[in-house]
């Protein structure tokens with residue numbers, strides 16, 4: 001029987017645990033029989049930044065190594081590539097490959113992408129009509145999305161759907177945020193990208209995820225699971241459940257369900273493997289509350305004030321900030337101005353894309369939860 005998604009326990013990144021988990025999750029979603037000799041496969045992991053594997057921001061090299069072994073065994077050639085935040089240059093990519101432990105894979109015969117060209121195509125997305133993406137993806141006969149499970153300031157959770165935002169070259173990502181400031185539009189843009197590339201297989205590294213100030217400055221948290229799915233949407237629905245997130249709290253899941261790409265609830269997904277014992281109910285995420293109940297409010301001012309009270313925002317922590325100004329340079333809305341060596345955010349301009357938080361090298365920009373929300377959570 002073919003399943004939409006499979007989940008298995010994977011307690012560590014040891015060769016034994018990883019191999020067993022792959023044996024458990026691949027056959028239920030169709031295995032790797034589709035991989036033929038001479039096929040070119042591009043793996044798109046999450047390589048958001050030049051961070052060590054134990055920081056839990058990037059897809060772990062032990063998992064990529066095992067996947068590459070299985071693909072090359074079948075005669076495929078494998079290329080691993082991503083476009084992290086910041087500059088998309090060969091030097092930047094080399095730094096990322098070195099920090100994330102992928103250089104070792106290169107020694108085993110896997111190719112790491114160093115083609116930093118990109119181009120623009122017309123696509124017929126729901127919200128996106130032109131997509132600029134990195135050229136190496138065009139070398140693929142099939143793409144495998146290999147994401148990392150993390151909390152995320154803007155979209156609640158970084159999983160498989162969000163991982164494909166990395167097809168957009170480095171510094172164009174903040175610009176793209178600016179084009180889609182509304183969270184629903186942004187998520188539909190992500191879904192348009194997912195629909196354009198349609199990964200042949202989706203995997204999520206949920207062995208050790210990142211909680212709290214994710215997707216780069218949070219805290220590693222052991223989850224102990226590996227996910228495989230036939231679509232990115234099914235993988236994310238299961239990933240959200242693993243970290244105790246309600247589907248309504250993950251806008252990519254909500255928008256995918258509206259487009260009939262996946263059900264909202266895990267119970268409606270054909271899932272192989274049990275979630276029992278794998279769910280980390282106290283995983284720290286950024287809670288997102290729907291403010292739809294305000295939509296009928298007559299007084300727009302009241303509506304705005306209440307919405308503002310319920311919305312999380314980026315906040316600089318000056319004692320951690322080294323005054324590098326990277327957040328000011330990256331901010332697509334030009335909402336940040338350096339004053340006396342520290343960033344000052346113009347709340348009226350801020351579109352809450354959280355690029356400043358994601359790419360601060362000192363974890364000095366945090367997702368600030370409003371007092372009201374903190375009180376509500378405590379009450380809960």
Ligand code: SF4
Nearest residue numbers: 321322324325327360
């Ligand atoms: S990127 Fe981080 S460390 Fe640099 S100025 Fe902004 S908040 Fe400070």
Ligand code: SF4
Nearest residue numbers: 331350351353354356
């Ligand atoms: S201040 Fe931060 S969250 Fe706001 S628009 Fe700029 S980069 Fe995005």
